[in-house]
Amino acid sequence: MHKIPESVLVVIHTLELEVLLIERADRPGFWQSVTGSLDALDEPLLETARRELFEETGIAADGERIRLHDWKLSNRYQIYPTWRHRYAPGVTHNTEHVFSVCVPRDIPILLSPREHLQYAWLPLLKAADRCFSSSNAEAVLQLPRHLNP
Structure with missing residues (x-):
């Protein structure tokens, strides 16, 4: 089964802008940051973000205490050649929709060991520098303009 070339990026941060x-x-x-593709073409983006956030970190966005914030921002980028085999033949680009979520610094993080090795809380600029993806780094840098209302 091929991945759908539409995904979410969820920037997780604290009130103090640790990422x-x-x-x-x-x-x-x-x-x-947390990333992941839609499971089905009709899966709402908010549900994809909620699912990926929980699958990758164990953080449950309950809509009350922990709320996802849709930036209404999309990035279209070329899929790295090393990961193109996951998509249908001829698919070269992905559309990524950006979300953020503010959490307490002491929230338990439960990584999916098949997907991630470790995590780190970093100040904004250091986090942007560490991101391997340019769209992820840019989202981290834009975080102060998209703080949850």
């Missing part, structure tokens, strides 16, 4: 990054298990040294 949570996770290291990919399939590419050690590649750090990122």
Whole structure:
């Protein structure tokens, strides 16, 4: 089954603008925010973001205490050649929709070991520098303009 070339990026942060990054298990040294593709073409983006957030970190966005914030921002980028085999033949680009979520610094993080090796809380600029994806780094840098209302 091929991945759908539409995904979410969820920037996890604290009120003090510390950003949570996770290291990919399939590419050690590649750090990122939560990402993931739609499971079905009709899956709402908010549900994709909620599902991926929980699957990758164990953080449950309950809509009350922990709320996802849709930036209404999309990035279209070329899929890295190393990951193109996951998509249908001829698919070269992905559309990524950006979300953020503010959480307490002491929230338990439960990584999916098949997806991620470790996590780190970093100040905004250091987090942007560590992101391997330019769209992820840009989202981290834009975070102050998109703080949850």
